[in-house]
Amino acid sequence: MSRFKLGLIGAGKIVRDQHLPALRQTPALQLAATADPYASLDGVPGFHDMDAMLDAHPDIEAVSICTPSALRFETARAALLRGRHVLLEKPPGATLSEVEALTELARHQRVSLFAAWHSRFAPGVARAKAWLANRRIDRVHIEWKEDVRVWHPGQAWIWQPGGMGVFDPGINALSIATAILPAPFFLRHARLWVPENVQAPIAAKLDFVDTQGGAIAADFDFRQTGAQTWDIHVESDGHSLSLTQGGCRLAIDGEMVLGEKEQEYRGLYRHFAELIETERSEVDIAPLRHVADAFLYGYREMTEAFIE
Structure with missing residues (x-):
């Protein structure tokens, strides 16, 4: 190369x-x-x-x-x-x-x-996608909660229009879900909590359904303290799959099959080099479209002001 x-x-x-x-x-x-x-x-x-x-x-x-x-x-x-x-x-x-x-x-x-959806390069994502490829999805629960003060200290832009608020990390979960789930899914209900002094949500709950009737629920929150949560749990045909720690750990039917350290950006840059070498582009807007749908379709509820 x-x-x-x-x-x-x-x-x-x-x-x-x-x-x-x-x-x-x-x-x-x-x-x-x-x-x-x-x-x-x-x-x-x-x-x-x-x-x-x-x-x-x-x-x-x-x-x-x-x-x-x-x-x-x-x-x-x-x-x-x-x-x-x-x-x-x-x-x-x-x-x-x-x-x-x-x-x-x-x-x-x-x-x-x-x-560059970096979370798609987490160690467990490709194996999760392969395991789910031919399965019917019953239920999915996405829990993506972190402390904005830790990850975005002093970054006022994240609360302005275009900054996306809690969807800045939440879109990482959606990038994994759109990669690993075998059928397209669509927003049916959304609730966004917006602090009274900013323009972007600090928390969100989303309910989707896929083309086979599978239910997908997502819970995003920027107010998490202590341990951070980046988990996706899937139930399919009496079996279960869990991607935790942002996709670094993969468990199937309760048995841990993969537990590695984060290496997302190394895989991301290797892939970019391959795209350049082979004269290709890769632009998937599905995760961003789901966020846009949430802003378009979601019910907004004002909550207490965010003070860093």
């Missing part, structure tokens, strides 16, 4: 925690520079914006866009117009229309576009 030079757009918490360690373990990609007006990485050339980065490093072939979702469209569009391959952190855009426009532009430019 060829080695491609890559630029990171954004140098914030998610980049430092996840992207940078994964890139160090991905021989097919070489981090050449970053673009962020407020932050930089030690030992890596840093620039105020992407255009300055690409002007200084014309050999950069791909960019990974890790800005808040409301800023991604213009950045991704500019990168595609300059002939660069693009990885979009999740969610791939603030709206479905934006992502569809980028997909068409990438096709026209003949470069790769990757909507």
